[in-house]
Amino acid sequence: MNANKIMTISFARGVPIHAMMPVDLLAHSSQQALEKDSQAALPYGSVYGYGPLRNWLAQQNGTDVDHIIIGNGSMNLIANWAQHYIHPGDYVLVESPTYDRALTILRSLGAQVVALEQYSDGIDPDELAAYVRQYRIKMAYLIPDFNNPSGVSTSEEKRRAIANLAQQNDFIVVEDGAYSSLRYVGQPIPPIRHYAPDHTVSTGSFSKLLAPGLRTGWMIVPDRRVKDFTTYLQNTYISPNQFAQATIAEAVMSADFGPHLKFLHETYLHLLNLTQAALLERLAPLGATWTKPDGGFFFGINLPPTRRPVWDAADDQGLQLVNGDAFFALPKTNNYIRLPFCSLTEGEVSAGIERLATLVADNLA
Numbered sequence: 146m147n148a149n150k151i152m153t154i155s156f157a158r159g160v161p162i163h164a165m166m167p168v169d170l171l172a173h174s175s176q177q178a179l180e181k182d183s184q185a186a187l188p189y190g191s192v193y194g195y196g197p198l199r200n201w202l203a204q205q206n207g208t209d210v211d212h213i214i215i216g217n218g219s220m221n222l223i224a225n226w227a228q229h230y231i232h233p234g235d236y237v238l239v240e241s242p243t244y245d246r247a248l249t250i251l252r253s254l255g256a257q258v259v260a261l262e263q264y265s266d267g268i269d270p271d272e273l274a275a276y277v278r279q280y281r282i283k284m285a286y287l288i289p290d291f292n293n294p295s296g297v298s299t300s301e302e303k304r305r306a307i308a309n310l311a312q313q314n315d316f317i318v319v320e321d322g323a324y325s326s327l328r329y330v331g332q333p334i335p336p337i338r339h340y341a342p343d344h345t346v347s348t349g350s351f352s353k354l355l356a357p358g359l360r361t362g363w364m365i366v367p368d369r370r371v372k373d374f375t376t377y378l379q380n381t382y383i384s385p386n387q388f389a390q391a392t393i394a395e396a397v398m399s400a401d402f403g404p405h406l407k408f409l410h411e412t413y414l415h416l417l418n419l420t421q422a423a424l425l426e427r428l429a430p431l432g433a434t435w436t437k438p439d440g441g442f443f444f445g446i447n448l449p450p451t452r453r454p455v456w457d458a459a460d461d462q463g464l465q466l467v468n469g470d471a472f473f474a475l476p477k478t479n480n481y482i483r484l485p486f487c488s489l490t491e492g493e494v495s496a497g498i499e500r501l502a503t504l505v506a507d508n509l510a
């Protein structure tokens with residue numbers, strides 16, 4: 146119950162708000178796609194995706210175009226990958242915490258999900274080596290750049306070590322790059338694929354760069370799996386959305402895409418810095434800890450123990466929080482919350498974190 150009828154602030158969903166979506170650019174690009182190439186944009190098309198966009202992605206990612214598969218969102222590609230290659234009882238390794246939807250998919254397939262703690266620079270390759278000796282790992286699902294929900298990035302040294310282990314033990318790393326193009330601070334770190342191209346599947350998404358409603362993402366697949374996987378995709382969805390891809394091709398190759406990306410980076414960096422400052426001021430004194438992200442959308446916060454889970458008590462403070470347990474493959478004793486700064490206004494960042502701090506202070510165990 147909210148006696149003062151204050152406006153609820155939502156920390157529940159980590160998606161871009163409408164103001165971050167380039168409506169004019171997409172309107173113009175869809176028109177261009179139809180005028181220039183309706184022959185390819187409107188029929189069913191290649192299961193690999195729309196040619197000009199594949200070429201652009203190959204160039205951006207420094208890879209051969211034959212390895213690029215564009216599909217209906219990166220999550221859909223990851224789900225199809227798992228559905229095709231993971232069978233009940235197969236061991237799949239994830240970071241703890243990790244993206245809750247990926248966990249749901251893996252569990253629904255009957256995978257044995259094993260989790261490794263994620264530190265401020267990623268999972269520990271020595272712990273991974275011990276797991277690989279103990280379990281016959283078939284796949285590792287990792288989010289090396291700006292993890293959802295923790296915001297943590299895996300260091301270059303650890304990426305190399307993970308790549309070596311994948312090669313030596315013949316498991317596939319599925320590296321989810323949903324946020325990789327959204328680095329606001331520091332230099333990009335090469336993907337795990339760079340060190341083990343035959344043992345890594347990398348994904349990327351246009352959901353955060355343009356708009357999630359386009360439902361378009363891509364996968365970079367090792368040579369030895371391309372034919373088999375695309376045959377599976379063709380049997381599943383015939384071909385992906387060519388019109389969305391033709392629109393995106395026009396958008397990313399237009400002169401307006403660079404300024405749009407700059408706008409995203411500047412806006413999100415500003416919100417990230419505001420969030421960090423408010424957390425330091427309000428939550429650090431209460432014992433909360435987190436890793437400051439260099440990009441992406443999220444802070445993952447370990448709160449001190451409280452008498453009630455904060456997400457149960459949040460409504461009283463005019464806050465919406467998700468149950469942080471959903472991001473952990475194993476039961477977690479901590480009070481963990483994901484704070485998505487991407488979808489907040491400046492005012493919501495400061496007011497929301499103030500409410501969160503009051504909530505924690507009032508419930509400290």
Ligand SMILES: Cc1ncc(COP(=O)(O)O)c(C=O)c1O
Nearest residue numbers: 218219220244293323350352362
């Ligand atoms: C880690 C991660 N992977 C994948 C996705 C889904 O991306 P897409 O919209 O390309 O399916 C999300 C969306 O929030 C995400 O956070």
